[in-house]
Amino acid sequence: MSPQMIDRLGQACLDTLFMVGVSAGIAVLAGIPLALFLVTSEPGGILPAPKANRVVGTIVNGFRAVPFIVLLVALIPFTRLVTGTTIGIWAAIVPLSVSATPFFARIAEVSLREVDGGLIEAAQSIGCRRRHILLHVLLPEALPGILGGFTITLVAMIGASAMAGAVGAGGLGDVAIRYGYQRFDTTVMAAVIAVLVALVCLVQFAGDRAVRRLRAR
Amino acid sequence: MAGLTFDSLRDPARWIARDRPGASAAPALVSAIATRAAGTVRFEAVSKTYLSAAGPVQALDRVDLDVPAGAILGIIGRSGAGKSSLLRTVNRLEAPTSGRVLVDGQPVAALDTDGLVALRRRVGMIFQHFNLLSAKTVHGNVALPLKAAGLPKPEIAARVQEALRLVGLEGKAETYPSRLSGGQKQRVGIARALVSRPDILLCDEATSALDPETTLTILNLLRDINRRLGITIILITHEMSVIREICSDVVVLEKGRVVETGPVWRVFGGPEHPTTRALLEPLSRGLPADLAPRLRPHFTPGAATVLAVTCAGPAGPDLSALVAAAGGPVRLLQAGIERIQGHAVGRMLIALDAAGPDAEDRLRALGGTVERIGYVTADD
Numbered sequence: 001m002s003p004q005m006i007d008r009l010g011q012a013c014l015d016t017l018f019m020v021g022v023s024a025g026i027a028v029l030a031g032i033p034l035a036l037f038l039v040t041s042e043p044g045g046i047l048p049a050p051k052a053n054r055v056v057g058t059i060v061n062g063f064r065a066v067p068f069i070v071l072l073v074a075l076i077p078f079t080r081l082v083t084g085t086t087i088g089i090w091a092a093i094v095p096l097s098v099s100a101t102p103f104f105a106r107i108a109e110v111s112l113r114e115v116d117g118g119l120i121e122a123a124q125s126i127g128c129r130r131r132h133i134l135l136h137v138l139l140p141e142a143l144p145g146i147l148g149g150f151t152i153t154l155v156a157m158i159g160a161s162a163m164a165g166a167v168g169a170g171g172l173g174d175v176a177i178r179y180g181y182q183r184f185d186t187t188v189m190a191a192v193i194a195v196l197v198a199l200v201c202l203v204q205f206a207g208d209r210a211v212r213r214l215r216a217r
Numbered sequence: 218m219a220g221l222t223f224d225s226l227r228d229p230a231r232w233i234a235r236d237r238p239g240a241s242a243a244p245a246l247v248s249a250i251a252t253r254a255a256g257t258v259r260f261e262a263v264s265k266t267y268l269s270a271a272g273p274v275q276a277l278d279r280v281d282l283d284v285p286a287g288a289i290l291g292i293i294g295r296s297g298a299g300k301s302s303l304l305r306t307v308n309r310l311e312a313p314t315s316g317r318v319l320v321d322g323q324p325v326a327a328l329d330t331d332g333l334v335a336l337r338r339r340v341g342m343i344f345q346h347f348n349l350l351s352a353k354t355v356h357g358n359v360a361l362p363l364k365a366a367g368l369p370k371p372e373i374a375a376r377v378q379e380a381l382r383l384v385g386l387e388g389k390a391e392t393y394p395s396r397l398s399g400g401q402k403q404r405v406g407i408a409r410a411l412v413s414r415p416d417i418l419l420c421d422e423a424t425s426a427l428d429p430e431t432t433l434t435i436l437n438l439l440r441d442i443n444r445r446l447g448i449t450i451i452l453i454t455h456e457m458s459v460i461r462e463i464c465s466d467v468v469v470l471e472k473g474r475v476v477e478t479g480p481v482w483r484v485f486g487g488p489e490h491p492t493t494r495a496l497l498e499p500l501s502r503g504l505p506a507d508l509a510p511r512l513r514p515h516f517t518p519g520a521a522t523v524l525a526v527t528c529a530g531p532a533g534p535d536l537s538a539l540v541a542a543a544g545g546p547v548r549l550l551q552a553g554i555e556r557i558q559g560h561a562v563g564r565m566l567i568a569l570d571a572a573g574p575d576a577e578d579r580l581r582a583l584g585g586t587v588e589r590i591g592y593v594t595a596d597d
């Protein structure tokens with residue numbers, strides 16, 4: 001590989017990390033409240049709102065049903081509204097976040113739902129208000145599961161970010177398509193795959209380790 | 218639990234700092250508050266119907282009940298009789314469908330969110346499966362009620378330490394619950410329930426997940442708490458021995474109704490309702506029908522002690538050894554010996570006219586188990 005190509009690969013790697021990092025941050029900030037809402041607002045939850053629950057649940061499912069590549073295109077007007085542009089890294093971050101948020105929210109929801117109802121009851125019995133229950137019971141007790149779910153989300157996002165080339169955002173997937181596939185440069189293709197595999201392994205390893213730490217308590 | 222100091226909890230100045238109706242800092246009231254006038258519960262025609270998928274389920278049917286301050290009330294009844302439902306109306310984990318629950322004269326249903334939170338700080342609860350937060354240390358678990366109440370950190374630390382000392386877990390503050398034994402977990406549960414200095418403690422099958430020995434230590438702790446802090450305890454159990462061990466009064470529930478209630482000595486001594494008799498049957502198992510109604514849980518002068526003695530060995534029980542160990546007149550009430558795989562296995566009910574604990578120890582030394590069933594008087 002030429003030095004330029006190595007530079008290009010390095011830049012692509014940074015782009016991917018940046019896109020995935022920022023989108024993952026947004027997915028967590030939006031996904032956890034969303035998951036908390038889905039769990040607490042269902043009938044019999046600590047803040048029942050069955051109608052709103054059904055509406056939000058349907059919207060979440062709707063977004064999850066749309067394949068990422070379609071979302072990327074369909075969201076173009078919204079992306080322009082938010083970022084002022086439809087190409088580049090930020091133009092990819094919008095659809096990536098929009099796709100990852102409901103995905104992560106559903107995974108986090110499962111973990112939150114697994115928190116023993118007896119714990120919520122115990123918290124109520126000692127005079128905890130709803131926010132204390134969210135803060136001291138639901139989130140900390142579900143944390144290992146949420147963290148595991150976050151790892152899964154990150155890996156899925158690294159995969160999805162490969163399509164960001166479609167809006168000129170660069171990244172590893174873009175390099176693989178443009179140089180590896182279209183110009184038949186097998187070395188580049190192999191290099192990209194190696195970097196992706198390393199990245200995914202690293203994320204999974206760190207995630208598993210963190211979860212194991214939490215569970216060992 | 219020897220050597221524990223409860224004095225700090227008894228300090229009257231600390232009690233008046235709490236907001237309770239009628240409490241003021243007037244010195245004359247201090248002693249009255251310190252002797253715990255608070256802690257009464259009154260159920261007035263409490264009914265509860267659950268709406269489940271399979272149709273309505275009536276769990277409680279017009280329950281009337283008065284629990285005086287400082288009592289240890291036991292609730293017994295078959296599974297599904299409505300025990301938990303009744304207990305949970307006290308801190309409004311469950312709202313009655315009709316009727317009222319009053320805690321210290323205050324209707325629980327009328328409370329707004331703030332009032333409910335305040336009530337729950339005066340009513341502690343412990344659970345069969347402990348319900349401790351696995352993500353928090355023992356300290357974190359016990360501190361939560363105070364954190365939720367917004368107390369300053371130094372005070373939280375002091376009160377958590379005090380509560381842990383009360384339950385005998387001083388050294389375990391930084392341990393996670395998963396590293397504790399069942400008995401220790403329940404002690405944490407008790408500390409968490411007591412750290413807000415409640416007037417009432419609700420226990421839903423609190424010892425049902427524990428082995429008999431641990432059960433006894435937890436019961437002793439509860440009795441200590443009741444005696445020294447004057448906290449009213451309402452407990453649910455399916456173990457009649459628990460009731461006999463610590464309760465002052467007992468309520469028998471059947472299909473959501475109170476079918477029998479009164480002091481333990483009276484209900485256990487002369488159970489009237491068939492449900493009560495059935496529930497108490499294990500305690501008096503094998504007792505001749507004419508003796509069973511005269512069985513009392515407490516000693517009265519002149520009463521004979523009824524013991525259940527089991528034996529298991531290649532030879533049958535040595536009666537002369539038994540008589541020698543009893544150290545006095547022994548009456549055989551009932552006995553059944555079977556031979557199982559070459560062993561004589563059986564249970565005898567004997568009545569000793571003058572039995573001390575040492576007689577029981579000597580009997581135990583013969584190799585079997587000895588259980589005190591109760592006391593019978595010669596004739597009423």
Ligand SMILES: Nc1ncnc2c1ncn2[C@@H]1O[C@H](COP(=O)(O)OP(=O)(O)O)[C@@H](O)[C@H]1O
Pocket residue numbers: 267268269274275276294295296297298299300301302303
């Ligand atoms: N949340 C609930 N929804 C529907 N039915 C319930 C609920 N809780 C209890 N029940 C029913 O109410 C009855 C009394 O239950 P419970 O108070 O738990 O009895 P106990 O504690 O004496 O075993 C049972 O028939 C039970 O199935």
Ligand SMILES: [Mg+2]
Pocket residue numbers: 300301302
């Ligand atoms: Mg129950």
